[in-house]
Every structure is written in C-alpha cells, then in structure tokens.
Amino acid sequence: MRQSSLVVVANRLPLDDNIAPDGACEWRRSPGGLAGALHAILDKTPATWVGWGGGIGTAKPLPDIGSLRMLPMGLSEDEHNGYYEGFANSTLWPLYHDAVSPPVFDRGWWETYRAVNRRFAQAAAEAVEPGGTVWVQDYHLTLVPQLIRELRPDVLIGFFMHVPFPPPELFMQLPRRLDLLRGMLGADLVGFQRPQAAHNISQLAVKLLGAQVTGDEEISFEGRTIRTGAFPMSIDVAEMQALSARRDVRDRAAQLRSDLGKPRRVLLSVDRLDYIKGIEHRLTAYSELLRDGLVKVRDTVLVQVAVPSRERVESYRKLRDRIEGEVGRINGEYGRVGETAIHYLIQPFDRAELAALYQTADVMVVTPLRDGMNLVAKEYVAARADNSSALVLSEFAGAADEFTDAFLVNPHDVDGLKDTLLRAMEAEPADLERRMTAMREHLVSHDIDFWARSYLTALDRTGRVAARLRR
Numbered sequence: 001m002r003q004s005s006l007v008v009v010a011n012r013l014p015l016d017d018n019i020a021p022d023g024a025c026e027w028r029r030s031p032g033g034l035a036g037a038l039h040a041i042l043d044k045t046p047a048t049w050v051g052w053g054g055g056i057g058t059a060k061p062l063p064d065i066g067s068l069r070m071l072p073m074g075l076s077e078d079e080h081n082g083y084y085e086g087f088a089n090s091t092l093w094p095l096y097h098d099a100v101s102p103p104v105f106d107r108g109w110w111e112t113y114r115a116v117n118r119r120f121a122q123a124a125a126e127a128v129e130p131g132g133t134v135w136v137q138d139y140h141l142t143l144v145p146q147l148i149r150e151l152r153p154d155v156l157i158g159f160f161m162h163v164p165f166p167p168p169e170l171f172m173q174l175p176r177r178l179d180l181l182r183g184m185l186g187a188d189l190v191g192f193q194r195p196q197a198a199h200n201i202s203q204l205a206v207k208l209l210g211a212q213v214t215g216d217e218e219i220s221f222e223g224r225t226i227r228t229g230a231f232p233m234s235i236d237v238a239e240m241q242a243l244s245a246r247r248d249v250r251d252r253a254a255q256l257r258s259d260l261g262k263p264r265r266v267l268l269s270v271d272r273l274d275y276i277k278g279i280e281h282r283l284t285a286y287s288e289l290l291r292d293g294l295v296k297v298r299d300t301v302l303v304q305v306a307v308p309s310r311e312r313v314e315s316y317r318k319l320r321d322r323i324e325g326e327v328g329r330i331n332g333e334y335g336r337v338g339e340t341a342i343h344y345l346i347q348p349f350d351r352a353e354l355a356a357l358y359q360t361a362d363v364m365v366v367t368p369l370r371d372g373m374n375l376v377a378k379e380y381v382a383a384r385a386d387n388s389s390a391l392v393l394s395e396f397a398g399a400a401d402e403f404t405d406a407f408l409v410n411p412h413d414v415d416g417l418k419d420t421l422l423r424a425m426e427a428e429p430a431d432l433e434r435r436m437t438a439m440r441e442h443l444v445s446h447d448i449d450f451w452a453r454s455y456l457t458a459l460d461r462t463g464r465v466a467a468r469l470r471r
C-alpha cells in the first residue's frame with residue numbers, strides 16, 4: 001500500500017461516496033464544521049484521509065483529490081447503529097454538550113464502537129510512512145490514538161476534539177470512562193477548542209488514572225509525556241471573503257433581500273438541525289417579541305436555515321417535529337398575507353448561496369446551548385466586509401472566546417435573549433462598525449491555516465522532545 005507522511009483519521013470523509021462512484025468526483029462540503037474546514041487545508045497537502053463516506057455497506061473506492069488520497073471505510077448496518085448513531089451520537093455527543101438532551105447508555109453499543117475504532121486505527125497504521133504523523137479527529141474515534149500507538153510506536157500521534165470536552169462531574173457518568181481517557185492519552189498532543197477542556201482532561205487523568213500534571217499543559221502517564229492545549233478552529237477566511245465579493249453573489253443577495261419583501265430588518269440563523277443549536281429557545285424568544293409587539297412582521301423577518309442531520313436518531317427526529325410545529329404556530333399566529341414571520345428553509349445550500357444569505361442579514365443569530373466552536377459565526381464575520389450588521393452569539397459557543405465584541409448572550413435565559421436581540425436590532429451604525437471591525441481583524445489572522453499550523457507545529461515539537469528523550 002502507498003504510504004503518506006500525514007494521515008488524517010476522521011469519522012466522515014469530505015467526499016460523499018454516493019455522488020462519486022464512477023470518477024465524476026466532486027467535493028461535497030459536508031454541512032458540518034470538521035470536514036469542510038479540514039478540506040480547506042488538506043486539498044493542498046500530500047496526505048491520506050481515512051474516513052467514512054456516508055453510505056451503509058462496503059466502501060466504494062474513491063479517487064484522489066489533488067494530492068489528498070481518500071481511504072474510505074465502510075460501515076455495516078450494525079456498525080452504523082451501534083457506533084455512529086449509538087455510542088458516538090446518542091451517548092458521547094449529548095453528554096459532551098452539557099447533557100442538554102439526555103445521553104443514552106446502551107451496553108450493547110460499546111463493543112461496536114471499539115471494533116470500529118480498531119478498524120480505523122488499523123487502516124491508519126497501514127497508511128502512514130515510517131516516522132510519519134497520524135492526526136485523529138473527534139469523539140467518534142477516541143480509542144484510536146492508543147490503538148495506533150500499539151500498532152505503530154514509531155509515529156507521531158495527534159488527537160483533536162472538535163466538540164466540547166466536559167467537566168469531570170459529567171465525564172464521570174460514562175460507563176467506559178477509563179477506556180475513553182486512556183484512548184485519548186495515547187496521543188502525543190491532545191488538542192481542544194477551549195482552554196477549559198484541556199484543564200478538564202488533566203483533572204480527569206489525575207483523578208481516574210493516577211497521572212501526574214508535570215507542567216503547564218503537560219501530563220505524565222505510564223512513562224510518557226502528553227501535551228494538551230487549546231487550538232480554536234477556524235475557517236478558510238479568504239475563500240469566504242472572495243465569494244462574498246463576487247458580483248453574482250452580491251446580486252443574489254440583493255435579489256434575496258427584495259424577495260423577502262422589504263422588511264426593515266432581517267434576522268438570520270444557519271444551523272445543522274441539532275438540539276445543541278438552541279433553535280427552540282430562539283423561536284420562543286422571537287415568538288414572545290412578536291407577542292409583546294416589540295417586533296412586528298411588517299418590518300422584521302427571521303430566516304431560519306436548518307440542514308437535516310442524523311435523521312435516524314430519535315432525538316433528532318423529535319426535535320425536527322417540534323421545531324416545525326413551532327414555526328407553523330408562529331407563522332399562523334403572527335404572519336399576514338405577504339408578511340411571513342419566519343422563513344424556514346430546511347435545505348443544503350452551496351457556498352455561494354450561503355455567502356449571499358449571510359449578506360442579507362442585519363442580525364446574525366448564533367445561539368447554541370453548547371457548541372465546540374461554531375464556524376457559522378466565523379463565516380458570517382468573514383462575509384460581511386461592509387461592517388454594518390450585528391452578530392448575536394452564545395457565550396456557550398467556542399467562538400465566544402475570540403469574538404468578545406459580538407452581542408454575547410446566555411441562550412438559556414430567554415428574557416436575556418430577547419433583550420439582546422432588541423439591542424442588536426437597534427444598535428448604532430458606529431457601534432456595529434467597531435464590533436465587526438474588531439472581530440474581522442482577529443479572524444483574518446486566525447484562519448484555518450493558522451489553526452492547522454499551530455496544531456501541527458505543537459505536535460511536531462512534542463515529537464522532537466520525545467525523540468530527544470529517547471536518545
């Protein structure tokens with residue numbers, strides 16, 4: 001097998017094997033932060049990406065994309081149920097997001113999770129050159145770092161957690177907490193979105209495994225040194241800026257604005273349809289503003305874009321039903337002929353359409369109850385060179401650490417959310433300009449290349465330190 005010096009392992013490939021079986025290969029920008037953002041850096045790097053193409057059954061071979069080789073992994077029906085929908089998305093996902101939906105502990109899922117992790121680790125171990133680097137991504141593959149270390153002790157192993165990593169009290173609920181922790185600590189560098197997460201893993205390693213904290217962001221465990229740290233993820237800022245500056249995208253934005261029927265203000269939300277995104281709290285706040293007459297359909301409209309996600313998982317199906325019921329109720333109660341309260345678009349859009357949508361908004365409303373980073377907030381800031389619009393942002397999104405000039409809000413506090421929406425809608429142009437300029441300045445120097453470089457440089461440094469120690 002052809003080997004690469006860099007192997008990325010992530011549950012999802014950025015290429016949909018349902019669209020590209022016979023060479024008609026096209027990047028599918030998966031409506032999720034990880035695949036889209038990593039694609040932006042990896043299509044310029046000689047590397048191999050081990051991941052799942054989205055279907056059920058044997059994986060179809062996929063062509064290389066530029067210098068990036070795809071190594072597709074199939075998932076059987078049982079694996080899809082027990083590993084992807086089960087342990088990853090019904091146990092870990094809700095628990096890691098503050099248990100905003102109750103995590104399900106089904107003892108039958110664990111063995112499947114472990115077996116799939118082993119298969120991914122095996123594939124990565126075969127694909128990496130001697131002395132190369134394997135970079136493992138996210139909560140689906142927590143056991144992979146340790147498994148690769150057993151198979152290939154010569155390689156450098158990085159792990160990056162895209163989602164929040166919970167405080168010890170929550171993590172301790174996991175029946176398989178020791179295995180999960182050991183799995184992650186198989187890496188040389190364990191990276192997170194926020195500094196608190198790095199602190200959480202150190203505390204857990206000490207408490208559960210008797211590890212020692214030997215320095216700032218450094219753990220000693222079973223004779224090895226493991227580094228931890230925060231590396232806030234970002235987007236391809238240049239791509240979004242270039243898209244937003246395109247004439248056709250600007251024309252499309254003007255068209256959308258006029259199709260919305262001349263409301264004075266457009267509020268926009270763009271989310272994967274997930275209970276962590278706080279869509280229901282947002283709808284409650286908006287509906288109360290309409291009820292109290294503080295917002296009128298005559299001059300304000302909310303556009304809610306929601307791309308379907310994990311549709312076979314019951315909590316996601318029920319969420320969709322509840323949201324659609326609520327949107328229907330609000331439109332029925334407050335809308336008028338020709339004046340809709342909420343435009344609800346449950347469709348995937350291409351990048352140009354998203355850029356045009358971002359340009360139609362006066363207020364972008366990003367209010368997850370808990371979110372690892374939230375790249376939509378970053379895309380919006382990149383898209384708005386005009387500096388004339390507002391970003392309302394949840395304190396519980398990783399992006400809040402960097403965008404301190406957004407209108408920050410606690411989305412659990414519906415009254416606070418209503419006040420913040422009103423403040424953002426009524427803000428003075430000079431205030432909006434100051435806030436947007438500060439956010440963009442930060443974003444431009446902290447794009448996806450900066451993220452990958454910071455992480456890989458830190459990983460490389462751990463390798464050199466380890467090599468020196470071995471000598």
Ligand code: ADP
Binds near residue numbers: 270348354374377
């Ligand atoms: P998450 O990773 O939890 O889905 P993020 O906000 O970090 O959340 O990333 C979402 C990504 O999905 C963004 O890049 C965004 O542009 C994209 N996206 C969201 N909604 C849609 C949609 N309707 N169509 C296409 N892409 C979408």
Ligand code: G6P
Binds near residue numbers: 032138309
């Ligand atoms: C989040 C996760 C990613 C995941 C994405 C989309 O961003 O951190 O790992 O790929 O959501 O979810 P999906 O289940 O469709 O891959």
